[in-house]
Amino acid sequence: MSSRPYAGRHRPVRKGVRRLPATLTGGFLLPTAAAATLVLTATGATVAESRVPSVALTGNQAAFVRTAADTQAAEARVDDAQATERRSQAQLQAAAILGRQQEKQRVARDKARKALAKKKAEAALAATAHKWVMPVHGATFTSGFKMRWGAMHTGNDLACPTGTPISAMSSGEVIFTGWMGGGGNTTKIRYWDGTVSFYEHQSRIIAKVGQKVAPGDIVGYVGNTGHSFGSHLHLEIHPDGGGPIDPHPWMTAHKLMYSGNG
Ligand SMILES: [Zn+2]
Numbered sequence: 001m002s003s004r005p006y007a008g009r010h011r012p013v014r015k016g017v018r019r020l021p022a023t024l025t026g027g028f029l030l031p032t033a034a035a036a037t038l039v040l041t042a043t044g045a046t047v048a049e050s051r052v053p054s055v056a057l058t059g060n061q062a063a064f065v066r067t068a069a070d071t072q073a074a075e076a077r078v079d080d081a082q083a084t085e086r087r088s089q090a091q092l093q094a095a096a097i098l099g100r101q102q103e104k105q106r107v108a109r110d111k112a113r114k115a116l117a118k119k120k121a122e123a124a125l126a127a128t129a130h131k132w133v134m135p136v137h138g139a140t141f142t143s144g145f146k147m148r149w150g151a152m153h154t155g156n157d158l159a160c161p162t163g164t165p166i167s168a169m170s171s172g173e174v175i176f177t178g179w180m181g182g183g184g185n186t187t188k189i190r191y192w193d194g195t196v197s198f199y200e201h202q203s204r205i206i207a208k209v210g211q212k213v214a215p216g217d218i219v220g221y222v223g224n225t226g227h228s229f230g231s232h233l234h235l236e237i238h239p240d241g242g243g244p245i246d247p248h249p250w251m252t253a254h255k256l257m258y259s260g261n262g
Pocket residue numbers: 143153155156157233234235
């Protein structure tokens with residue numbers, strides 16, 4: 001081995017200046033990340049694979065391309081995230097609209113249920129506490145609401161034997177019992193709707209003032225007391241406790257029918 005003395009010396013290092021490799025100086029230079037992105041976007045493949053297959057990238061260039069690709073991927077992820085966020089917002093809005101619709105439907109269903117319950121309760125009351133029944137059974141209608149013997153006859157006469165039970169016509173409260181002039185033994189009942197009935201000429205009163213009554217409860221018995229010619233019930237109807245009206249159409253309206261021709 002010849003022993004030529006080492007004559008050369010190292011090229012001085014110019015600090016701060018990085019020289020590009022020769023393979024990348026002939027007009028092929030990736031100046032910016034954007035350029036790298038463009039290349040990648042246009043080809044859909046890496047630079048090394050298709051665009052410049054003959055160019056061997058240095059470590060720095062490869063890193064540069066990788067960084068650009070990473071940046072693009074990161075941007076794509078941001079786009080994805082934003083799209084996901086928009087979808088989430090849209091889903092939330094749709095859910096809110098659906099929620100409001102469902103709430104409206106729930107309220108409507110509640111309302112319908114309550115209305116039905118109220119209707120059922122009213123029907124139950126109408127079938128029991130609010131039903132109307134005849135005060136006497138088997139009676140004959142003998143005298144109507146009209147001028148009679150020079151005076152107004154303010155009720156209906158229902159002829160039946162003395163001792164026939166007289167019933168409350170619906171639920172209510174007894175507000176008067178006692179002797180009432182020509183009416184003889186009289187009972188007044190105020191019903192749930194405000195109507196007041198008078199029962200006159202009774203042979204016997206068994207109800208007490210303040211007593212609560214249900215439809216059909218017996219409150220007294222038919223008689224011939226007071227200004228009366230023959231055993232009968234004199235029935236008066238006073239809407240809201242006011243003046244008397246003709247009982248017959250009122251009775252018909254309450255599906256209370258009786259025979260005879262008063
Ligand atoms: Zn009468």
